[in-house]
Amino acid sequence: MRLCSRAQQRRNPTRVWAHRGRAGLGLLGVALVLLAPPGPARAVDAVSIEVLVSVLSAHPGTIDPRGHRIDAKLRDQLRYESLRVLEQADLQVGIGELASLELPNGSWLRVRPSDVSRDGVLLHVDVEGLVRTDLRVRNGHLVVYGPVPHGDGKLVISLEPRW
Amino acid sequence: MHRRQSEELDERSTRLLHAYHDGELSSLARWRFERRLAAAPELRRELRLLRRMREAARNLDAQQPAPDLWDSIAFSLPAEEARRGDEATSVGMPGQWKRGPAGGMSAWLKPAGALVALALATLWVVDRVPGAGGPVRGGGVVRWLDTGGRDVMVLEDDARSGTTLIWLLDAEVGPGASVGRSDEVV
Numbered sequence: 001m002r003l004c005s006r007a008q009q010r011r012n013p014t015r016v017w018a019h020r021g022r023a024g025l026g027l028l029g030v031a032l033v034l035l036a037p038p039g040p041a042r043a044v045d046a047v048s049i050e051v052l053v054s055v056l057s058a059h060p061g062t063i064d065p066r067g068h069r070i071d072a073k074l075r076d077q078l079r080y081e082s083l084r085v086l087e088q089a090d091l092q093v094g095i096g097e098l099a100s101l102e103l104p105n106g107s108w109l110r111v112r113p114s115d116v117s118r119d120g121v122l123l124h125v126d127v128e129g130l131v132r133t134d135l136r137v138r139n140g141h142l143v144v145y146g147p148v149p150h151g152d153g154k155l156v157i158s159l160e161p162r163w
Numbered sequence: 164m165h166r167r168q169s170e171e172l173d174e175r176s177t178r179l180l181h182a183y184h185d186g187e188l189s190s191l192a193r194w195r196f197e198r199r200l201a202a203a204p205e206l207r208r209e210l211r212l213l214r215r216m217r218e219a220a221r222n223l224d225a226q227q228p229a230p231d232l233w234d235s236i237a238f239s240l241p242a243e244e245a246r247r248g249d250e251a252t253s254v255g256m257p258g259q260w261k262r263g264p265a266g267g268m269s270a271w272l273k274p275a276g277a278l279v280a281l282a283l284a285t286l287w288v289v290d291r292v293p294g295a296g297g298p299v300r301g302g303g304v305v306r307w308l309d310t311g312g313r314d315v316m317v318l319e320d321d322a323r324s325g326t327t328l329i330w331l332l333d334a335e336v337g338p339g340a341s342v343g344r345s346d347e348v349v
Binding site: 069073074116117122132133134135136137138143 | 182306307310320328330
């Protein structure tokens, strides 16, 4: 291998560009490795979805400890005096399967998880008579739907998928 | 247990296929998958089916079935077919977020172009902007939404909070109740 000094390199621009080219290719290789997407998400057969059905009321009362996370989200959006959890369910739903839960007002909540990717699970959610949505939800992300009229209060339905 | 989608395709291939169909793969992953697609007729057949369903959903957009009708159909369908139906139904709807596979450039030009762009970007970043941050991928939690024409407020917090609120503003409310703003009461 022939060695050459920096002065010689300066005199030989072709060699300098070749050196830069090699460095550039090296950097490109590193960039490709860094930017390459990770493999598909680990195989997930089922998703656990915690469903909380709560009622917000203008009547004075307490905040149900199980609904603290919802309360923290809603208290800036609405004024209410009490939050009572009416129903708590942990749905184990296979990917592609449909789970249904009857809400206290007689309507139905239907949830179907689709594929799981590194961006989260694709959930198809139907709160009967209220809204139908497709969501891409990360593990542990809380989704709150409302309001569903219920007596003199309002139902809010929250979903928290985990896998 | 839910039924497996196809005996011919393994689970990983199916996931990749759906991600490819939904335009969720990065340039490099898309390029890899297109190479695989070229060599796998069963994957191409599956992709054609997905695209046909998307087209059918577009054509039916104007006469979208009511939620109750769709639910009854979904209940009667095997799970995986229901999933495909949902994905196809989502395409082309108002507020729809996903994008389909890009058209126009030939399959080999796209990865080549991406590589050239990446090379130029790498050299430029190294030369001119040391310490520059990487790209941030967008995309919210709500990908599609149907409220039957009613106004809806969607609050999507950042990743730290991990909460999304979907609130119908003009939903039927109980006595003495109104919703939607912090100065209103339940």
